[in-house]
Every structure is written in C-alpha cells, then in structure tokens.
Amino acid sequence: MEPWVVATSLIFLYLLVTIVLGVVANRRMAIDLEDFLLYGRKAGFVVLYLTVVATYHSAFAFLGSGGFFYTHGIGFWDAGTWTILVGAITYVLGSRIWALGKRFGYITPADMLADFYESEAVRVVVALVSVVFTILYIQVQAQGLGYILSVASGDRIPFEMATLILIVVAAGYLMAGGLRAVYWTDVVQGLWMYVAVWLGALVLAFKLFGGPFELWQRVAAERPDLLTLPGPRGFFRPGMWLGLTIALSFGIVFQPHIMIRYYTAASGRVIKWLGATTPIYLMTLYIPTALVGLGGALVLPDLAIPDRVFPELLFRHAPAWLTGVILAGATAAAMSTLDSILHSNMTVLTRDVYQRYVAPDASQAHYVRVGRAIVMGLLVVGYVLSVRTFEFLVTLVTLSGSGALQLMPAILGVCFPGRRLYTRAGVLAGIGAGMVTLYLTLATFPHPLGLHGGVWALVANFLVTFVVSRLTPPPSAETVRRIHGAVEQFVYGGEEAERAP
Amino acid sequence: MAADVEPYPDFRSHYRPRTTAGWIAVFLFIVLLALAEPPVVHGLANRIEPWLLGLPFLYAYLLAVYIAMILVLLWAMRRKL
Numbered sequence: 236m237e238p239w240v241v242a243t244s245l246i247f248l249y250l251l252v253t254i255v256l257g258v259v260a261n262r263r264m265a266i267d268l269e270d271f272l273l274y275g276r277k278a279g280f281v282v283l284y285l286t287v288v289a290t291y292h293s294a295f296a297f298l299g300s301g302g303f304f305y306t307h308g309i310g311f312w313d314a315g316t317w318t319i320l321v322g323a324i325t326y327v328l329g330s331r332i333w334a335l336g337k338r339f340g341y342i343t344p345a346d347m348l349a350d351f352y353e354s355e356a357v358r359v360v361v362a363l364v365s366v367v368f369t370i371l372y373i374q375v376q377a378q379g380l381g382y383i384l385s386v387a388s389g390d391r392i393p394f395e396m397a398t399l400i401l402i403v404v405a406a407g408y409l410m411a412g413g414l415r416a417v418y419w420t421d422v423v424q425g426l427w428m429y430v431a432v433w434l435g436a437l438v439l440a441f442k443l444f445g446g447p448f449e450l451w452q453r454v455a456a457e458r459p460d461l462l463t464l465p466g467p468r469g470f471f472r473p474g475m476w477l478g479l480t481i482a483l484s485f486g487i488v489f490q491p492h493i494m495i496r497y498y499t500a501a502s503g504r505v506i507k508w509l510g511a512t513t514p515i516y517l518m519t520l521y522i523p524t525a526l527v528g529l530g531g532a533l534v535l536p537d538l539a540i541p542d543r544v545f546p547e548l549l550f551r552h553a554p555a556w557l558t559g560v561i562l563a564g565a566t567a568a569a570m571s572t573l574d575s576i577l578h579s580n581m582t583v584l585t586r587d588v589y590q591r592y593v594a595p596d597a598s599q600a601h602y603v604r605v606g607r608a609i610v611m612g613l614l615v616v617g618y619v620l621s622v623r624t625f626e627f628l629v630t631l632v633t634l635s636g637s638g639a640l641q642l643m644p645a646i647l648g649v650c651f652p653g654r655r656l657y658t659r660a661g662v663l664a665g666i667g668a669g670m671v672t673l674y675l676t677l678a679t680f681p682h683p684l685g686l687h688g689g690v691w692a693l694v695a696n697f698l699v700t701f702v703v704s705r706l707t708p709p710p711s712a713e714t715v716r717r718i719h720g721a722v723e724q725f726v727y728g729g730e731e732a733e734r735a736p
Numbered sequence: 737m738a739a740d741v742e743p744y745p746d747f748r749s750h751y752r753p754r755t756t757a758g759w760i761a762v763f764l765f766i767v768l769l770a771l772a773e774p775p776v777v778h779g780l781a782n783r784i785e786p787w788l789l790g791l792p793f794l795y796a797y798l799l800a801v802y803i804a805m806i807l808v809l810l811w812a813m814r815r816k817l
Contacts, residue, residue, distance in 0.1 A: 309792070309794055309795055312794075312795060312798050313772075315772070315798055315799070315802040316769070316772045316773070316798075316802070319802055319805045319806060319809075320769070322806070322809055323765060323805075323809060326809060326812065326813075448790035448791075451790065451791055451792055451795075454792075455784055455792060459784060462784045462792045462794065462795070463782050463783065463784060463794065464777070464778050464782050464794070465778070472778075473774030473775065473778050474774075476773065476774055476777065476778070477773060477774060480773065507813055508813065510809065510813075511806075511809040511810050511812065511813040512809075512810070514802075514805070514806050514809065515806060518802050518806075525795075650750075651749075651750040651751055652745075652747035652748075652749070652750050653747065653748075653749040653750060653751060654746065654747075654749065656744075709744075711742075712742040712743060712744045712745070713742055715744060715745060716742075716744075716745045719745060719747050720745065720747075722750070723747055723750075726750065727754065
C-alpha cells in the first residue's frame with residue numbers, strides 16, 4: 236500500500252475517533268450553559284492536564300517549531316522558558332482566577348474584569364480583544380490542518396478541501412457535545428501528539444544519524460552556526476528572546492481558551508497541580524522537535540517551506556504506518572487548539588454579547604442553540620481567513636499572543652490585591668495604548684531596537700494604566716472588598732485579611 | 737457625607753510573599769529565570785563546548801535550568817504555597 240494511502244487513512248481513522256467521542260459527549264450533556272460552556276466546573280486533574288497541554292501546543296508545536304529549529308537553530312529552545320512560565324502563571328494566577336470564577340459564577344474573562352472594574356465598556360473591550368485576536372489563531376490552526384492533510388495525501392487532497400474537512404469535524408463535535416466533547420477529544424489528542432512526536436523524532440534520529448547524540452555531533456561538525464545564538468539569520472537576539480518569553484507565556488495564558496479552562500477545574504488544588512506539572516509536558520515536547528529541525532537542516536538543507544521539514548523527513552525516511560500515526564498526531568495538535576478557540580469564541584459571543592445585550596432572559600436551551608449557531612459562523616469566518624492568506628505560522632501565533640497580552644494589567648489588578656488600584660478608565664486607556672503601540676511595533680516599525688513589539692506594547696500599556704488610574708476614580712469600596720477579599724481568603728485562608736486602618 | 741462612604745479595604749500586597757518558604761520559592765524561580773534570559777544566555781552560556789552528557793553546552797545548560805525551575809514549582813506545591 237502506498238505511503239500516502241496509509242497516512243491519509245490513519246488521519247481519517249483519528250477523525251472518526253473524535254466524532255464518536257463528540258457523539259458520546261452529546262448524550263452525556265445536560266442542557267445547561269455551565270455544562271455546555273464550562274464542563275459543569277468539574278474537570279479533574281487528568282482531563283484538565285491533557286486539555287491544557289493539547290490546547291497550548293498546536294500545529295505550531297508540530298510544524299512551526301521544527302521549521303524554526305531548521306531555520307534559526309538552537310535559539311528556539313527558548314521555548315522551554317515560556318512553557319515553564321505558563322506553569323508558574325497557572326500556579327499563581329490561574330488558581331486565583333479559578334477561585335473568583337467559582338465564587339462569583341464567572342464564565343468568561345470579561346465577566347471577571349467587568350465585575351471588578353464595574354464597567355460594561357470593559358466587558359465589551361475585553362470581549363473584542365478576546366475574539367479578534369483568537370480568530371487570527373483559528374486561521375493559523377486551520378492552515379496547519381490544511382497543510383498536514385494535503386501533505387499526508389501527497390497533495391491529492393487540495394489544501395482548501397483539507398482545511399474544510401478538518402475544521403468541519405472540529406466544529407461538529409464541539410456543537411454536538413460542547414466543552415465536554417472538546418475535553419474528551421483533547422485527552423486523546425494530547426496523548427497521541429506527545430507519543431507521535433517523540434516516536435517520529437527518535438526513529439528519524441536513529442535511522443539517519445545512528446541516534447540523538449550522534450545527531451548533535453553531526454550538527455556541531457557541519458552546521459555549528461545552528462548551535463549558538465543568535466542563530467544563522469540573527470533572529471534570536473536578546474530583545475527577541477526576552478520578548479518571545481513574555482509574549483508566548485502571559486500572552487497565551489490570557490487568551491480566552493486558556494483562561495476559561497481555569498474556571499472549569501474541580502478545585503483550586505487541581506489548578507495548582509496543573510501549574511506545577513504542565514511544564515514537564517510542554518517543555519519536553521520541544522526536545523524531539525529540535526532533533527527533527529536540526530537533523531532536517533543537515534539532511535534536507537534546501538527546503539522551500541521549513542515548516543514541512545517533519546512530514547518531508549517522514550515521507551522519505553520512515554515507514555508508511557509511522558508517517559500516518561505521526562501526521563495524525565500533528566492533526567491532533569492542530570485540532571485540539573482549533574476546537575478550544577472555537578469554543579472560547581462561542582462562549583465569549585454567547586455570554587458577553589448575546590446573553591448580555593440581545594436576549595438576557597432566554598432559556599438555557601436557547602443559549603445552547605445560539606452557541607451552536609455561533610460556531611457555524613466562526614467556522615465560515617475561520618475557513619475564509621485560512622484559505623486567503625498563507626504566512627509563516629509562528630509570526631501569526633506571536634501576533635495573537637501579543638494581542639491578548641494587553642489584558643495583563645487589568646487581570647493583575649483583579650487578582651493581586653494591593654494598596655494601589657487600577658481603575659476602569661486606567662485599564663481601558665492602557666489597553667488602547669497597548670493596541671496602538673502593538674500595531675506600530677509589529678506592523679509599522681517591527682521590533683524597535685531589537686525588542687519584541689509585544690513587549691513595547693505591554694510597557695506602554697502598564698504606564699498608561701498606572702498614570703490614568705492615579706487620576707480617575709477606582710471601583711467602589713464594596714466591590715474591591717468583595718473581590719479582593721475573596722482572593723485574600725483563597726490565598727491566605729482569611730488570615731490577616733486586612734491590615735488595621 | 738464623608739462618614740457615609742464605605743472605606744476602602746487595605747489589603748497587604750499580594751506581590752510580596754508572606755512566608756519564608758514563599759520568599760525562597762520566588763527568589764529561586766526568578767534567579768533561575770534570569771539564568772535562562774539575556775545577558776547570561778547570550779553571554780556565558782552561548783557556546784557549544786564543553787559538551788555535557790553528550791549534548792552541546794547551551795542546550796544542556798538550558799535543559800538543566802528548565803528542570804530546576806520545574807523542581808521549584810513542585811517544591812512550592814509540596815509546601816502548599
């Protein structure tokens with residue numbers, strides 16, 4: 236049997252598994268908004284662990300990271316820093332977000348921020364930021380999926396058709412089973428992608444070089460420029476290294492599809508375990524992709540599209556069944572992120588827009604139906620975006636991360652009690668300043684002085700938030716006492732809740 | 737009128753740990769993070785030799801720092817911080 240037949244068949248087998256899980260989840264689902272959108276706030280450690288890691292790692296982890304090691308060398312090992320920071324942020328901040336969500340019934344990031352800052356304008360702006368920047372991410376994942384299936388089929392399934400098939404399947408099981416379907420499929424996807432990338436990288440390393448250590452020796456002998464900073468093209472200079480660390484840790488965590496996951500945990504302890512242990516998975520996934528990218532730079536030095544290094548190596552040097560298993564793993568990586576982004580956008584639009592401003596008193600079943608209709612709309616938008624442009628994956632991921640990063644001052648203001656309070660005018664002005672700076676430093680004058688544009692935007696955001704907050708009225712004392720008091724009680728158990736005035 | 741206004745609560749800052757173990761965890765994590773960032777990583781650590789455990793120096797150095805950072809998080813969890 237030809238390799239492309241095996242590879243394509245295995246991907247379709249994998250798709251069948253996700254559809255079955257979606258159907259089963261549909262039968263277990265209660266017609267209730269919290270169940271549909273938040274898994275009933277009862278996700279245990281294993282399910283939450285695998286959905287978070289599968290959601291964090293996307294098509295980019297499979298294709299983009301190998302392409303980055305291939306082009307820019309060892310500098311992409313910076314990924315370890317930002318993945319471990321994701322764990323630390325989850326530990327410290329995610330647990331607080333969980334506690335506030337549980338206490339006050341928050342479903343979206345905008346729920347929490349609008350409540351604390353007592354502002355509908357904050358709700359609208361946060362919802363807008365959440366949707367606009369993650370729709371871009373739908374595009375990235377959909378393109379990744381299109382890549383994978385068209386490559387697996389040897390271009391017999393055109394990119395546009397491949398994208399459509401995979402995005403329809405992801406939207407289908409989401410509409411059928413809500414977040415429960417997303418979580419269950421993410422469990423399969425999280426396991427599959429991890430095993431697949433390690434297996435594929437090790438098989439290639441042994442077959443082509445005699446083992447991983449021999450691969451490193453060959454790279455040092457033939458392409459030493461790949462093993463030091465800033466890399467062959469000078470990409471990983473200090474400012475870029477620092478900027479990616481911030482943009483791809485805080486910037487990803489503040490995207491709604493990750494923040495909403497914090498609300499779904501069964502307990503605060505689950506979130507803390509999540510924070511302490513997710514870096515093990517997230518960081519170690521980049522060990523095999525380094526082998527793929529660096530090894531590929533020696534074996535296939537003239538690839539036109541570096542992101543294709545892994546599938547190209549597999550097709551040329553791995554058995555057909557293994558290629559199929561691994562490309563199905565790559566499909567899993569992209570779909571697990573895509574379904575989560577579709578879900579978070581559906582949640583934001585249903586909760587923050589439709590339920591708030593269009594039909595506040597409708598039944599739970601009505602909102603579930605509206606949520607499904609919104610997924611259909613997102614599917615169309617995501618598909619159109621994905622087939623009209625074709626950019627290098629990591630650039631788009633970074634842009635998405637930098638957008639959500641601008642929510643950082645507002646979120647810290649809620650989750651970290653202190654004497655100085657941010658105000659609604661402060662956070663709105665800060666987000667506005669951050670967005671303008673982001674556009675200037677990413678699109679107009681990219682990365683001034685070598686420092687990543689997202690960091691410039693964040694600095695501007697913090698400065699404006701701080702200054703405007705000094706000049707404008709803070710949230711009411713009652714709200715500050717209620718919300719910061721809840722954080723204080725959660726973190727310190729009510730001891731020393733307040734200092735004597 | 738002023739007497740009717742509810743006073744603002746005066747919470748101690750959550751940016752500063754309140755226990756010794758908390759300070760140790762934050763200090764260790766920040767130091768390790770600094771070791772994985774410029775200028776250290778672009779200066780002292782930016783070399784291929786000496787090889788460590790069969791790996792080029794920069795790669796092995798960062799892997800060691802990353803593992804240490806994860807150990808700090810696990811230690812914080814164990815101490816229920």
